Amino acid sequence: MTQSTQDRIINAAIELVKEKGFVGATTREIAKRAQVNEVTLFRHFGNKKGIIEAAIEKLSFVNSLSVSLSEDVVWDLTKDLSMIVKIYQTKLEEKRDLILISFKEAGRFPELDQMISGLPMKYKEMIMDYFQTMIQKGKVPPFNVEIAATNFLFLNFGYFMLKSRLNPLAEDMSLDKFINQNVAQFIDSLQGEPSINSD
């Protein structure tokens, strides 16, 4: 199925802004990449900024990043955290372009900044809630849930960032490997069990 004119423009704009920054991405080049005449951009979105703002609105409403905790949780540390990481990282991946743009253009799109900067906090709070409940259920020995949730957040965010920006390292940074190795080690540390095998 063919993309609408608006969608082609939005996608081309996102690509170019990601590559060259907002100022570096010219309307002529956006139009060329979208295979559209330059005036069409302005007819649809008013001005250059309007294109990116439309992209932000579109991508932020399509899928919010709140992981549905109540459903799908089976109160098994490994199963649950693996699932949560998978969902979270997948959704981050979908939003990767916008996240990278928000890093590049910090301050230019306040709405985007707000949206992006809220993500880690929400994630941390959700994880804290989950840990708290697991402790109450007696599934894990008690621990400081805030510190653990912060570490879990750093782990996830560090993985995402290094994977997104430092491709040389990314050769063997698949999501599955991350979950089965790195997340697994973190999980072990919460259970007070001996660490992962040495081979």
Added chain:
Amino acid sequence: MTQSTQDRIINAAIELVKEKGFVGATTREIAKRAQVNEVTLFRHFGNKKGIIEAAIEKLSFVNSLSVSLSEDVVWDLTKDLSMIVKIYQTKLEEKRDLILISFKEAGRFPELDQMISGLPMKYKEMIMDYFQTMIQKGKVPPFNVEIAATNFLFLNFGYFMLKSRLNPLAEDMSLDKFINQNVAQFIDSLQGEPSINSD
């Protein structure tokens, strides 16, 4: 002591490129912020790109990021890792502007890209060496050093990135707190001991 003309120009350029990107930072504004006539930029650095390239060369030679492992290591897990994190994060902080620029302007300054992208790998390898030796010395039970080093890297990098870019969260993200809480929890997980206290 007063800065030299070159230094004022370089610092102003770094500030502005960090704020507005390379294309968005105009030579007029750089000159104004450096309290220097615009022509002086070109007389010293040839063209706009030359300013940033000079900044890269200057800041990358002043202090390389290789942590001196052989010295200062006392083969105590907590003391050593705390020291390493402190040194590493402090040096990252010194280079923060360049790191953020390399994120903003990925591809524009290959030399910078190369320098930045090499940091995590070096860090990981150094940590792996340290873990390996600690195991050989019998100071810690054996574990998979690669996974542990990767997690340690993610922890450090995630902390740095979230602290650098998401200020709202940064209120209570001091380096000391990070070391005493988050790094401490990681250390505990390697020693096979019960996790941190719940209060």
Added chain:
DNA sequence: TCACATTGTAAGCAAATACTTGCATTTACT
């Protein structure tokens, strides 16, 4: 077929930008 919406074409404009040139002024050093 007719009306209307969408897109293309051509031309251009006002502003900004990187960079240059020629010359005056200041600063530093002997």
Added chain:
DNA sequence: AGTAAATGCAAGTATTTGCTTACAATGTGA
């Protein structure tokens, strides 16, 4: 004092950029 280097000043140029206007071509649904 005098010389040379560093910096300022004024003016300008060629190009690019965001955006506009006027009009023709194409498609689409009644």
